[in-house]
Amino acid sequence: MIEILDPGLFSTIQDLGRKGYQKYGVPVSGVMDFISARLVNMLVGNDENSALIEFYMKGPKLKFHSDAYFAIAGDVRAKLNGRDIHPWKRYKASSGDVLEIGTISSGSYGYIAFSGGINTEPILGSRSTYLRANIGDKLKSGDRIPLGSHYNLPRLDYIPRSLIPKYSNSVEARIILGPDDDHFTENGIKTFFSSEYTVTPESDRMGYRLKGPKIEHSKRGPDIITDVVPLGTVQVPGNGQPIIMLADRQTTGGYARIGVVITADIPKVAQLRPGGKIRFKEVTIEKAYEELMKIENRLELIKKLLYGKLIYIRTSVSGRTFDTFIELMYDHL
Structure with a gap:
């Protein structure tokens, strides 16, 4: 078991998401950066879908009430009992030890995985927090979180430096055009693919609101009959400013969808922070599948x-x- 002494800026319990319930109006939620989360779970011998702590910008301070292995993902400094430790390396904590995570240097989201995973009660097959539906809550001081006991530690206790994910605040995101591209003029689509957009402070786990050159709608306008919102959907409301829908997105929406960010590029988009820059490049569905593979x-x-x-x-x-x-x-x- 671990106890939260200080939750940091915004820390929640997440796994890879609550899949299979979108048809009932339940969002998937789950981690923002699936690559980092899966890697750090591997490092402590967990299933890649095991629940862990996701933190935004500044990590939590916590106390161990039982022995456990743990590892941290992210470009962040940390201390165990006041001594510096490194991310992307496995450590063993003893009961009574205190782990303190600092502020992220690059990227925006980090993760803490524990051997056995976080063992809270699943809801609809997932331990992911989804605040808008009151499924779980932000971590707060005094929370006590149970850990599982089933894991299989790998031989290597670190991720080699050259294999560690790199975070940039300026990225190119590859896009599959549509399905509502007929709601945009030719000039509007050209603007979208030729312009640089900035992540605004009004961004969160639900979606990143961008600011940049206005994307022009066709005579069909910005609204559609409510339709599905896949991960990475780029909606463009009447103001012509795109919104990238992410982990906590709603299941359906009524704004025209100019494109969808390919799954392979979701982690680098999610790791942008306010002020980050993004450009878009069109690719085919076949290319999107190839990059995911x-x-x-x-x-x-x-x-x-x-x-x-x-x-x-x-x-x-x-x-x-x-x-x-x-x-x-x-x-x-």
């Missing part, structure tokens, strides 16, 4: 590396960098 394959390779089934080598040739994973065939040794 690259991420899934890479995560699987990192998992095998952690469990000692692969050797990882990074090389540079003529200014180009290559990552090589070599599988160890123990049966042939």
